[in-house]
Amino acid sequence: MGLSLYIGKRSTGGGGAAGAISHNSSVDSPPVPGAPSGHGAVGDFVQASGYYRPETMAEALRVLAGGPTTIAAGCTDLLAATQRRALEGPVLDITGVGALHGIEITADGVRIGAATTWSNVVRTDLPPAFNMLRQAAVEVGSVQIQNAATVAGNICNASPAADGVPCLLALDAEVELSSLAGVRRVPLGAFITGVRQVDLQAGEMVTALWVPPSGMGGTSRFLKLGARRYLVISIAMVAARLVVEKGCVAQIAIAVGACSAVATRLTQLEEALIGLPANATLCRAVSDDLILPALAPIDDIRADGQYRAHAAAELVRRALRDLTGEAL
Numbered sequence: 001m002g003l004s005l006y007i008g009k010r011s012t013g014g015g016g017a018a019g020a021i022s023h024n025s026s027v028d029s030p031p032v033p034g035a036p037s038g039h040g041a042v043g044d045f046v047q048a049s050g051y052y053r054p055e056t057m058a059e060a061l062r063v064l065a066g067g068p069t070t071i072a073a074g075c076t077d078l079l080a081a082t083q084r085r086a087l088e089g090p091v092l093d094i095t096g097v098g099a100l101h102g103i104e105i106t107a108d109g110v111r112i113g114a115a116t117t118w119s120n121v122v123r124t125d126l127p128p129a130f131n132m133l134r135q136a137a138v139e140v141g142s143v144q145i146q147n148a149a150t151v152a153g154n155i156c157n158a159s160p161a162a163d164g165v166p167c168l169l170a171l172d173a174e175v176e177l178s179s180l181a182g183v184r185r186v187p188l189g190a191f192i193t194g195v196r197q198v199d200l201q202a203g204e205m206v207t208a209l210w211v212p213p214s215g216m217g218g219t220s221r222f223l224k225l226g227a228r229r230y231l232v233i234s235i236a237m238v239a240a241r242l243v244v245e246k247g248c249v250a251q252i253a254i255a256v257g258a259c260s261a262v263a264t265r266l267t268q269l270e271e272a273l274i275g276l277p278a279n280a281t282l283c284r285a286v287s288d289d290l291i292l293p294a295l296a297p298i299d300d301i302r303a304d305g306q307y308r309a310h311a312a313a314e315l316v317r318r319a320l321r322d323l324t325g326e327a328l
């Protein structure tokens, strides 16, 4: 029989994770069904067994090793996907694990903990290469969504329209996966294998996203097209990162989202642009022939495939125009 979790109210406290489910339990002391929250806030309660909110990685991984478990972060995709107010248990709420919060700049690159919210991204001082991720962050839903929703949840949900994915692809991001058996890292492009499909093995969870030093150069731009300005699912979006040396393109990374099952890097275009002057010449070199073969846009309620393809190409040109400071 499925266990159910009823989330009565969310708290803005708890390990810096605004929106964390506020019932505080541990692996060793599972919550009492229907018991009031330890925080004592009126209406904070969880009617469930099989709800775990550990504070350490070791405890979290032990819960996962116990069998199939729903991992819950900000729950902004998860609850929408259930179309109910209850989740089937067992549920592992990762927002209480301190080690999963925050962004660190290390010698090994930038580490984005799996419980880091979009609001954390906006508030963190990061190198200019991350401008696109911060620009995407303020476009994810509303401020309320950004306070609860995590970057890792965005990639694990694996929606073709996930705004974080093109940015992280253009940052050469890698996904850190942990289980009791150990830790492995895979490139983000290999982690997302299809629409709502990721390479997550039994007992594993995403513990961090890593941007290696090779992905931290230059400056970047994110552009999203939707049917309205805010609170909108992308019709197409583009993330571009440009490294200029002696006036020419030394490194370039361009990724497009919402125009294929999985967001994709435009490697053919990137190769064609290397070495060109970083000015209006660059924008003029962006031909549709170098973009469209990489995309497979679908027709849906938001746009048809042809419009999506046209929009993606235009967004690429505009992103490069912004990055080079040149008129088209």
Ligand SMILES: Cc1cc2nc3c(=O)[nH]c(=O)nc-3n(C[C@H](O)[C@H](O)[C@H](O)COP(=O)(O)OP(=O)(O)OC[C@H]3O[C@@H](n4cnc5c(N)ncnc54)[C@H](O)[C@@H]3O)c2cc1C
Binding pocket: 070, 071, 072, 073, 074, 075, 076, 077, 078, 079, 080, 094, 114, 139, 140, 141, 142, 145, 148, 149, 150, 151, 152, 153, 154, 155, 156, 157, 161, 162, 163, 164, 200, 204, 205, 206, 207, 231, 232, 233, 234
């Ligand atoms: C009103 C609204 C507007 C939105 N607008 C946008 C938007 O503009 N752009 C956009 O991209 N998204 C948008 N979203 C979707 C959502 O907010 C984001 O995708 C968000 O980043 C998901 O993060 P989360 O922490 O809430 O994930 P959750 O809902 O907690 O989890 C999502 C999925 O990832 C899994 N998961 C979470 N963390 C881990 C982990 N560490 N390891 C393994 N699996 C994990 C969960 O099991 C679940 O399958 C919107 C959602 C809502 C409700």
